[in-house]
Amino acid sequence: MANLLELRNVSKTYTQGIINPKSTVALQDISLTLKEDKPTIMTVAGESGSGKTTLAMLLLGFITPTTGQIIYRGKDITQLTGEDKLAFRREVQAVFQDPFAVFNPFYTVDHLLTVPIKKFKLAKTKAQARDKMDEALTAVGLRSEDVLGRFPHQLSGGQRQRINVARALLLKPRLLVADEPVSMVDASLRASILETLRNLQRDHGVSIIYITHDLTTAYHIAKSIIVLYRGGVMEAGNVDEVIKSPQHPYTRLLVDSIPWPNLNQRWGTDTIKARETGGSATGCPFRSRCPVAMDKCAVQPPLFQMHKTQAAACYLHEANPKIAAERLSELLPV
Amino acid sequence: MVNTQERTAGSGTTRGAAEPPVLRVEKLEVTYYTDAGRAKALDDVSFTLQAGQKLGMVGESGSGKSTLALAMMRMIKAPGRIEGGKVFVGEVELMGLNDEEMRKSRLSRIAYIPQGAMNSLNPVLRIGAQLVDAIKSHRSGDSKAEIEQRCVHALKSVDLDARVFRMFPHELSGGMKQRVCIAIGILLEPQVIIADEPTSALDVVTQRQVMETIDRVKDQINAAVILIGHDMGLMAQFVDRVAVMYSGRLVEVSTVREMFTDPKHPYAKALISSLPNLDNKGVFQGIPGLAPSLLRLPFGCAFHPRCSQVMEVCKSKRPLTRNLQSGRLVTCHLFDQEA
Ligand SMILES: Nc1ncnc2c1ncn2[C@@H]1O[C@H](COP(=O)(O)OP(=O)(O)OP(=O)(O)O)[C@@H](O)[C@H]1O
Ligand code: SF4
Ligand SMILES: [Mg+2]
Numbered sequence: 224m225a226n227l228l229e230l231r232n233v234s235k236t237y238t239q240g241i242i243n244p245k246s247t248v249a250l251q252d253i254s255l256t257l258k259e260d261k262p263t264i265m266t267v268a269g270e271s272g273s274g275k276t277t278l279a280m281l282l283l284g285f286i287t288p289t290t291g292q293i294i295y296r297g298k299d300i301t302q303l304t305g306e307d308k309l310a311f312r313r314e315v316q317a318v319f320q321d322p323f324a325v326f327n328p329f330y331t332v333d334h335l336l337t338v339p340i341k342k343f344k345l346a347k348t349k350a351q352a353r354d355k356m357d358e359a360l361t362a363v364g365l366r367s368e369d370v371l372g373r374f375p376h377q378l379s380g381g382q383r384q385r386i387n388v389a390r391a392l393l394l395k396p397r398l399l400v401a402d403e404p405v406s407m408v409d410a411s412l413r414a415s416i417l418e419t420l421r422n423l424q425r426d427h428g429v430s431i432i433y434i435t436h437d438l439t440t441a442y443h444i445a446k447s448i449i450v451l452y453r454g455g456v457m458e459a460g461n462v463d464e465v466i467k468s469p470q471h472p473y474t475r476l477l478v479d480s481i482p483w484p485n486l487n488q489r490w491g492t493d494t495i496k497a498r499e500t501g502g503s504a505t506g507c508p509f510r511s512r513c514p515v516a517m518d519k520c521a522v523q524p525p526l527f528q529m530h531k532t533q534a535a536a537c538y539l540h541e542a543n544p545k546i547a548a549e550r551l552s553e554l555l556p557v
Numbered sequence: 558m559v560n561t562q563e564r565t566a567g568s569g570t571t572r573g574a575a576e577p578p579v580l581r582v583e584k585l586e587v588t589y590y591t592d593a594g595r596a597k598a599l600d601d602v603s604f605t606l607q608a609g610q611k612l613g614m615v616g617e618s619g620s621g622k623s624t625l626a627l628a629m630m631r632m633i634k635a636p637g638r639i640e641g642g643k644v645f646v647g648e649v650e651l652m653g654l655n656d657e658e659m660r661k662s663r664l665s666r667i668a669y670i671p672q673g674a675m676n677s678l679n680p681v682l683r684i685g686a687q688l689v690d691a692i693k694s695h696r697s698g699d700s701k702a703e704i705e706q707r708c709v710h711a712l713k714s715v716d717l718d719a720r721v722f723r724m725f726p727h728e729l730s731g732g733m734k735q736r737v738c739i740a741i742g743i744l745l746e747p748q749v750i751i752a753d754e755p756t757s758a759l760d761v762v763t764q765r766q767v768m769e770t771i772d773r774v775k776d777q778i779n780a781a782v783i784l785i786g787h788d789m790g791l792m793a794q795f796v797d798r799v800a801v802m803y804s805g806r807l808v809e810v811s812t813v814r815e816m817f818t819d820p821k822h823p824y825a826k827a828l829i830s831s832l833p834n835l836d837n838k839g840v841f842q843g844i845p846g847l848a849p850s851l852l853r854l855p856f857g858c859a860f861h862p863r864c865s866q867v868m869e870v871c872k873s874k875r876p877l878t879r880n881l882q883s884g885r886l887v888t889c890h891l892f893d894q895e896a
Contacts, residue, residue, distance in 0.1 A: 270760035271731045361847075369850045372593070381618020381787070406757045408618050409787040411831040415843030436760030439790065439833045443841070467835065480761040482790035484832040486817050490765060490794050 225296065227430060228282070228398060230255040232549065233291035235277050235454075249277040251454040252291070256552040257398070259296070262430045263557035264421065266441040266462060268477065269451035275434045277454070279402045282432065283317050313343045316396035318387045318404040332370050332378070332386055339394055359389040362419050364412055381408040388416060395427060402434040410484075417444045438481050442466045447532075447555035450474050453508035456526065460533035460554045471535040473509045507537070515539065532556055578605035579781050580667075580749050585642030587621075587628050587805075589851075590635075596851035598624045598637070600805040603878070604886070606781040608748065611772075613792040613813070614785045615828070616802030617848045622785045623672055625802070626751045630669045631659050646748055665695060665745040672753040672785075675734035678726040684737055685722035688712070692744050711740040714777060715770050732763035736770055746778040753785040768795050789832050793817055801825045804849055804859040807878070810886040821887045823864045858890065866891060 235250040251274075257263065269275050280286045281293060284300045293300045295311055303311050336356050339345070346352035357367050363385040375383060388404055401420065405413045421444055423429045435441055441448060441462060448465050450458040450473065458471040469475045482490050506521040507513070513520070519538055526548065527540040534546050534554050546554070587599035598621045606612050614622050627633050629644050631651060644651040646666045654662060663669070671677070679687055688708035696704055709719050715736040726734060735755055742750050752771065756764040768791065775782050784796055792799055792813065799816040801809045801824065809822040820826045827844040846863040849855055855862055861871040870890050878888040 270762050273760075364847050366847060366850055368593070369852070377591070379619045379623065385618070409615060409828070410789050410833075411828055411842075411844040412617060413787070413843075414831045414833075414841040418841035418843065421839075421841075436764075438761070442835070443833050443838055463838070477761060480765045482761070482764070482788065482794040483834065484789040484793045484817070484829075485834060486793055486814060 225259045226256050226294070227259040227296060228255075228257040229292075229294040231292045231294065233281060233288045233293060235274075235281060235286065236289045248454045250274040250281070250451075252548050253278070253456065254291075254549045254551055255449075257430050258557065259397075261557045262424050262428045263447070263555075264424050264431045264433055264445045265555060266433045266435060266445040266448040267451060268435060268438060268441055268448055269457075270436055270477070272453070273451040274454040275436075275451060276402060278451075279317065279319075279400045279432075279434055282398075282400050283315060284311065309343075313394060314397040316391045316394050316399050318391050318399065318401045329374075332373050332375075335386065336390060336393060339390060343394065345393065355393060356389075359393040360386075362392055363389045363416055365389065381412070384408060385412075385416065388419070392419070392423070395423075396429060399423070399429055399431045400434070401431060403436075404433075405440065406435075406437070413440065420444065436477075438466055438477060439483070446557055449551070449555075450477065455508050455523075456536060456548070456551065457509065458533070458535040458537075459526070459551055460530070461556050464530065464533045468533075470529060470533065470540060471509075471537045472513050472515055472539070474535070476512075526551075528554070576607060579608040579647060580606040581643075581645040582629065583643040583645075585625065585628055585644065586640040587624050587633055587637055588640050589637045591852070594852045597854070598805050598851055599628055601878075602642070602805075602807050604800060604807060604810055606749070606783070608779050608781055609775070610798065611775070611782045611784060611796040612810075613796035613799045614783055614802065615787060615789065615792060615799060618787070619848060619851075620802040621805040622802055623753055624805075626669055626671075626753055626783070626785060629749075629751065630663060630667060632669070661695060664692065664742070664747060666747055667749040668742040668745075668747040668751065670738050670742045670750070670752045670755060674738040674753075674755075675731060678734060678737065680726050682725075683722070684712075684724055684726065684729075687737075688722070688741060688744065691741050695745060707744060708740075711744050712737070714743065714774050715740045716766075730763075731759050732767055735759060735763075735767050739767070739771060739774065743774050743778060743780075747780060749781050749783070750775065751783045751785065754787070755784070756791065757786065757788070764791070789828070801828065804854060805851065806859065806888055807886065808860070808888045812885075815883070815885060821881075821885065821892065822889050823866050823891070824860050827865070 230253050233250065233253045236246050236248050238246045267275050267278060281288055287301050298307060300311060337352060340352045340355060346355055360367050365385055370378060370382060391399055405416050417440060420431055424431050433441065433445055445462045448462040449456055452473050458465055458474045465474060466478060469478045480490055506523055510516045510520045517538060524536045524538050525545045526534040526536045527543040528534040528546040529540055529543050532554055583603050585599055585602040589596040589598050602625060616622055628639050633639055649666060651659060651662060685708060689704055692704065709722055712719060712721050717733060717736055756767050759767060771782060796813055798810060798812050800807055803824050809825045817829060820829045831842045831844065844863060849859055857873045858871045858876050861867045868890060876888050876890045878886055879892045880886055881892065
């Protein structure tokens with residue numbers, strides 16, 4: 224069956240400075256496949272600076288990979304033109320983390336929603352357009368009468384974030400890249416929006432790449448998870464296995480830091496080694512913070528596969544067979 | 558006025574009830590005069606807070622949490638207006654101060670770290686300059702060196718290297734920027750610190766570090782902390798008491814333990830049961846219905862169209878806030894007899 228999206232050994236390096244150029248590897252050798260006929264929800268988790276947002280920007284074609292290729296329905300996204308390009312822009316949508324950054328302060332909410340309707344000809348009449356907007360806003364728990372006509376600064380943080388989600392719903396994309404879409408809404412609404420996203424996947428065949436540091440929601444909505452640290456895959460697999468039984472020391476730190484809404488489940492008490500800036504370019508990227516780092520960690524570990532659907536890039540698991548980075552998708556249930 | 562007997566859930570000790578609260582908010586009211594009509598964003602909000610205590614402020618987006626913070630700081634801008642109420646920090650009543658006295662009180666008596674603060678650091682100014690700017694006018698008697706020393710001290714107390722003083726915002730990670738904002742908040746050692754979603758843009762590990770930082774500086778200066786946020790997990794791990802807002806009213810204020818084990822208000826109950834855990838994968842228990850428009854609040858209790866325990870009286874009569882025997886505050890007709 225055809226692939227919706229394919230990442231082939233994608234890396235992204237940012238270079239800064241002219242005299243003493245410093246390069247940062249934001250993403251290192253990621254290969255992934257999403258099938259057209261098997262819509263899924265995949266989580267990409269990791270702390271800030273782990274490369275999550277770089278991945279989102281690459282998928283959306285906002286930046287180009289330093290090496291490797293991103294193929295959307297058979298075509299390299301950097302080469303898209305004309306019809307194909309328009310189709311890509313419509314079929315791949317994003318919901319971003321920072322609603323403050325996205326909105327032009329001089330446009331009202333209406334503008335934000337009517338522009339895509341016009342651009343992609345989603346409605347024939349004004350009334351139809353209005354219905355579509357109502358429907359999308361209701362799905363994210365907003366009333367048109369409360370938000371239409373308002374400027375971004377007249378809305379609360381969570382309201383802005385939800386307008387972002389509504390915009391994506393309006394477009395019914397094939398692939399939705401959601402970068403922290405619910406970080407600013409309360410628990411009950413978070414549940415409702417995530418359910419909306421899941422229904423989008425289940426009933427409308429939309430694949431979702433859910434980028435987050437919130438492992439609790441990841442656990443609830445996703446099938447699979449990829450844990451990134453400094454641009455590299457630390458652990459990947461079935462979301463249940465990875466969160467209930469994390470194998471990489473970094474994933475353990477993440478899971479240990481989850482603030483569960485449960486008074487009897489206190490968050491970790493281990494002191495956390497601060498992340499140094501820069502760090503070594505070779506070896507395991509987590510080495511400097513890892514409580515069990517060994518000499519051999521100076522050489523980058525490959526992924527070792529513990530089960531059919533779980534692998535970790537850590538020498539603690541070297542008794543298990545290696546799995547090539549290109550075969551990452553085989554670990555991820557859909 | 559409500560004066561609850563405070564209990565610090567974290568340590569389990571009862572702080573002397575004789576000690577007067579460091580913060581007392583009484584009947585605070587804010588209205589936004591929008592083109593579409595009057596929106597009552599804050600309605601009759603009263604609560605107290607002891608020194609050293611941490612209060613979590615939760616509620617749906619748009620329920621008025623930031624408005625409450627801004628009102629306490631007297632930073633509500635047009636078309637909004639503070640219609641009434643009092644805010645005591647120690648002995649001082651903020652609403653009665655003149656503008657100059659109020660300006661001086663910000664940061665020195667009460668500090669606010671706004672939602673998204675870390676993104677609003679000035680990108681072209683060094684961190685040091687931004688810290689100095691924040692307090693220069695407050696400390697006109699101090700020398701430049703004294704002011705700088707104070708700023709470096711604040712940076713150190715949030716675990717940042719003194720070098721950060723000379724750095725630009727883009728050289729810092731999100732967690733570091735957020736700590737700079739906390740440093741600004743504590744420069745003048747206020748008695749009350751309000752942090753509006755300080756960690757919603759940070760990952761869990763950094764989040765934990767930032768919360769631990771807030772905890773430590775709070776102890777150092779014995780301030781009261783109000784943490785505004787949505788993350789009930791964070792609340793469970795961090796605060797002593799939880800206040801729940803709905804449509805501009807405080808509907809429940811309880812200790813964190815009471816809130817998580819035995820919530821009283823139907824909205825608080827629904828909120829608690831919507832929380833994720835490891836045993837209910839894929840169960841999304843949102844609260845049905847939409848939050849009401851502030852422009853057209855339902856009669857009686859604003860929650861009544863969504864409430865599973867709604868009674869006849871709820872549709873016509875606005876519930877009053879009751880001070881239950883246990884010291885909890887609840888605004889719901891179900892508790893009319895109990896107070
Ligand atoms: N400048 C303004 N003009 C008109 N209405 C406003 C303005 N600022 C806020 N509001 C409205 O007041 C209500 C309360 O907003 P507030 O920002 O206090 O909510 P919040 O509880 O902090 O929400 P969030 O959790 O999403 O940050 C909302 O309905 C909002 O739309
Ligand atoms: S007052 Fe009535 S409608 Fe409101 S929360 Fe209580 S029971 Fe429900
Ligand atoms: Mg707010």
